[in-house]
Amino acid sequence: MLPRSQLWLLGALATAGAASAVSGRINPYFLDVALGVAINVILAVSLNLINGFTGQFSLGHAGFMAVGAYTAAMITTTLASRLGWPPVALRWGLFPVALLAGGLFAAVAGLAVGAPSLRLKGDYLAIVTLGFGEIIKVVLQNVKAVGAASGLYGIPSYTNLFWTLSGAAVTVYVVWGLLNSTFGRGFLAVADDEVAAEAMGLNTTRYKINAFVVGSFFAGIAGGLYAHLKGYISPTGFDFNKSIEIVVMVILGGMGRHVGVIVAAILLTVVQEPLRKLGDWRMILYALLLIGLMLARPQGLFSWSLRKPRTAAS
Amino acid sequence: MPPLLQLDRVTIRFGGLTAVSEVSATVEPGELVGLIGPNGAGKTTVFNLITGVYAATAGDIRFDGQPIDGLKPYAITRRGIARTFQNIRLFPSLTVFDNVRVAFHLHLAHDAVHSLTRGPKFFEEEARLREQTRELLGIFQLERVQDEPARSLPYGDQRRLEIIRALATRPKLLLLDEPAAGMNPAEKVELMRLIQFIQEKFQLAILLVEHDMKVVMGVCRRIHVLEYGRKIAEGTPEAIRANPAVIAAYLGTEAATPRHA
Numbered sequence A: 001m002l003p004r005s006q007l008w009l010l011g012a013l014a015t016a017g018a019a020s021a022v023s024g025r026i027n028p029y030f031l032d033v034a035l036g037v038a039i040n041v042i043l044a045v046s047l048n049l050i051n052g053f054t055g056q057f058s059l060g061h062a063g064f065m066a067v068g069a070y071t072a073a074m075i076t077t078t079l080a081s082r083l084g085w086p087p088v089a090l091r092w093g094l095f096p097v098a099l100l101a102g103g104l105f106a107a108v109a110g111l112a113v114g115a116p117s118l119r120l121k122g123d124y125l126a127i128v129t130l131g132f133g134e135i136i137k138v139v140l141q142n143v144k145a146v147g148a149a150s151g152l153y154g155i156p157s158y159t160n161l162f163w164t165l166s167g168a169a170v171t172v173y174v175v176w177g178l179l180n181s182t183f184g185r186g187f188l189a190v191a192d193d194e195v196a197a198e199a200m201g202l203n204t205t206r207y208k209i210n211a212f213v214v215g216s217f218f219a220g221i222a223g224g225l226y227a228h229l230k231g232y233i234s235p236t237g238f239d240f241n242k243s244i245e246i247v248v249m250v251i252l253g254g255m256g257r258h259v260g261v262i263v264a265a266i267l268l269t270v271v272q273e274p275l276r277k278l279g280d281w282r283m284i285l286y287a288l289l290l291i292g293l294m295l296a297r298p299q300g301l302f303s304w305s306l307r308k309p310r311t312a313a314s
Numbered sequence B: 001m002p003p004l005l006q007l008d009r010v011t012i013r014f015g016g017l018t019a020v021s022e023v024s025a026t027v028e029p030g031e032l033v034g035l036i037g038p039n040g041a042g043k044t045t046v047f048n049l050i051t052g053v054y055a056a057t058a059g060d061i062r063f064d065g066q067p068i069d070g071l072k073p074y075a076i077t078r079r080g081i082a083r084t085f086q087n088i089r090l091f092p093s094l095t096v097f098d099n100v101r102v103a104f105h106l107h108l109a110h111d112a113v114h115s116l117t118r119g120p121k122f123f124e125e126e127a128r129l130r131e132q133t134r135e136l137l138g139i140f141q142l143e144r145v146q147d148e149p150a151r152s153l154p155y156g157d158q159r160r161l162e163i164i165r166a167l168a169t170r171p172k173l174l175l176l177d178e179p180a181a182g183m184n185p186a187e188k189v190e191l192m193r194l195i196q197f198i199q200e201k202f203q204l205a206i207l208l209v210e211h212d213m214k215v216v217m218g219v220c221r222r223i224h225v226l227e228y229g230r231k232i233a234e235g236t237p238e239a240i241r242a243n244p245a246v247i248a249a250y251l252g253t254e255a256a257t258p259r260h261a
């Protein structure tokens, strides 16, 4: 008998399969929103591991998403025609490989960015990841092989409900599973008090890097799904605004809460649809929303147990 | 047999201030040793030097015969030194239970991968750790609040929990920084009794910082005395009580303000 958490995962994957099977009957607009929602759930849940549960502050999630998106898209666009496989084989065979490659590249990028900066205390990570996001954007804008500023076109639309929902389910399972063990409580301990965590024998740097690499991996997966949903990607799609959008989901969901962050990711994605007309004003609205929220509900929208202030003793 | 812990002319300077100056001291296996001195004498700084929070400016520190200076705090804990903090540092948002459980970290067979594969061995170990955690909590009757977040405990229980958490790392040497601070005399006596109990049960060496002379004298067979970062005396409680330098240091600080105030 499998543990409950794994039964849940299997159930979620089966649901993803079933939903995908009937997706032809879903209104295309609605389907498109649903796919976007699932991708944002992956992004928010994976960032929640870093910013929420482990208490770090990354502002570069969109950068890792870009690494995954471009890696996966380069693989499918170059290989799809050369392999001469039937479309079914490409969607169910090549695509997952491309997604995984995107995730791995993003994880490697995460390691490269995180290993030096996570050793430092305080807000260095925010600055370094912010810089990383910008560097990725500028690099992509200047590399001809990936379409430079005009981006990559003609990416096959392999993304469907099965891949996005499974991706979201696996992300949730991994983040939940990592945290729900004696080992995993270490992430929360690092977030609470690094000095005490070290004194209890926890290699805090290792924990932070683990969280960062796993989080980046899933950002990369989300990037690959996004690329094969839109069919077109450009460097500006993965800019600072996108990172902020994900950060807002995590904060709104109540940093380090499993369900809250998922709900926030769903709500914010759905709410954004009618706001698209506003263009750049959307970001201002976002900023206002964030400020208002910080003032009104610093513990996040969906956490009812108010975090009590620390006692004078601690 | 070499001493369990050996400080040899350890010095640390913070800018112009020499917080600890050429301090040499030892702790033998299984020994309960006191470390006393007026406010700002450098007691907490000595703890921070031993546990790798600060690197010594000069001198060396050996544990079990091996040099430990320069090691990261977690690596020093791995060698067998655990501590509590003068300004309690629990994991405030974690439950009382998880505060202790997470400190078994060094002795875990499972890691990130096992947390995901969640096989039978993983659950066996988790069940075993749960049992051990409950056992430790029982020392201070904290099982009844095990699901509360640590921050919600009363002050005294937070201090007790911190001691239990340190025990979960299975140390050979336990450093206690004013564990009885803020407790009333009756609670202090009770705590000292439990500290002696813990020391015997777990075969621990303990280095105890405590302001209350009566308390220290009651439980420690040997005491080191610091003043202005220097060691001014070492010996049995009787010898310390009769030591003119110690008397002067303590009488002196009652009148004068602490140096760092």
Ligand SMILES: Nc1ncnc2c1ncn2[C@@H]1O[C@H](COP(=O)(O)OP(=O)(O)OP(=O)(O)O)[C@@H](O)[C@H]1O
Pocket (backbone or CB within 6 Å): B014, B017, B019, B037, B038, B039, B040, B041, B042, B043, B044, B045, B046, B086, B259, B260
């Ligand atoms: N990180 C630091 N930077 C600068 N000075 C420090 C630092 N840590 C400690 N000091 C100074 O070193 C001296 C010794 O401090 P320490 O905290 O070790 O004293 P203590 O004996 O533990 O005192 P108390 O009984 O008040 O706890 C003090 O003058 C203190 O201000």
Ligand SMILES: [Mg+2]
Pocket (backbone or CB within 6 Å): B043, B044, B045, B086
């Ligand atoms: Mg002190």
